[in-house]
Amino acid sequence: KKNIVILISGSGSNMACIVQAARREQWHKRFDAQIACVISNRPNAEGLSLADKLGLANQVLDHQLFASRQAFDAELMQLIDRWQPALVVLAGFMRILTPDFVEHYAGRMLNIHPSLLPAFTGLHTHQRAIDAGCKVAGATVHQVVAELDHGPILAQAVVPVVAGDTAQSLAARVLSQEHLLYPKAIREWLERA
Ligand code: GAR
Numbered sequence: 001k002k003n004i005v006i007l008i009s010g011s012g013s014n015m016a017c018i019v020q021a022a023r024r025e026q027w028h029k030r031f032d033a034q035i036a037c038v039i040s041n042r043p044n045a046e047g048l049s050l051a052d053k054l055g056l057a058n059q060v061l062d063h064q065l066f067a068s069r070q071a072f073d074a075e076l077m078q079l080i081d082r083w084q085p086a087l088v089v090l091a092g093f094m095r096i097l098t099p100d101f102v103e104h105y106a107g108r109m110l111n112i113h114p115s116l117l118p119a120f121t122g123l124h125t126h127q128r129a130i131d132a133g134c135k136v137a138g139a140t141v142h143q144v145v146a147e148l149d150h151g152p153i154l155a156q157a158v159v160p161v162v163a164g165d166t167a168q169s170l171a172a173r174v175l176s177q178e179h180l181l182y183p184k185a186i187r188e189w190l191e192r193a
Contacts, residue, residue: 001033002033003036004033004034004035004086004087004088005039005083006035006037006039006091007039007040007076008039008091009040010042012047012048014091014092014179016047018035018091018182031193035056036057036083036085037083038051039059039079040060041060041063041076059079074100077101085108086108087110087186087189089182093111096148102144102146105144106145109144110142110185111143111149112140113139114174114178115137115140116158117140121149121150124167126167129170136160136161137160140153142154156181157178
């Protein structure tokens with residue numbers, strides 16, 4: 001069985017779309033794959049109740065209870081590895097990862113970033129795209145490497161930036177495309193696996 005572990009920090013809408021696609025498209029039959037567990041580093045992440053509603057195993061590992069990034073990542077690695085995952089999916093997981101953690105999941109960890117990489121790594125991507133006068137924006141699914149928001153690009157979605165856009169309105173437009181893009185990119189990854 002190919003276990004997929006999804007890491008979240010917030011609303012978990014990408015996670016929910018991935019789970020729904022997996023069920024609709026019968027990933028368990030087609031790829032012998034299943035979403036095994038959802039893990040949040042934030043105890044109050046809305047995505048946790050969403051995971052409950054979807055009937056998914058879910059767990060919190062509060063990063064604030066750890067003295068260092070290394071200590072948190074080491075514990076997170078243990079939690080994840082209980083599932084012996086074929087794939088780790090970062091879905092709005094708002095943590096910088098240590099090189100050891102990234103190395104451990106090399107070739108089997110994906111991230112979605114709300115910009116057209118390599119433009120606008122880091123935070124506040126939508127406001128920065130608006131401020132730069134970009135006419136298009138979007139989202140990128142990529143393999144995770146040690147350098148933040150780098151790594152081979154697997155898929156991208158493009159949306160227009162329109163007159164009067166705010167960071168919020170643009171974020172909503174991009175997010176609606178993320179919801180299609182991420183399940184598709186994971187399905188393609190599973191097809192090749
Ligand atoms: C998404 O827009 C995702 O691209 C972004 O956070 C949002 C999570 O939404 N990720 C990052 O900014 C990663 N640095 P969700 O929790 O509803 O899926």
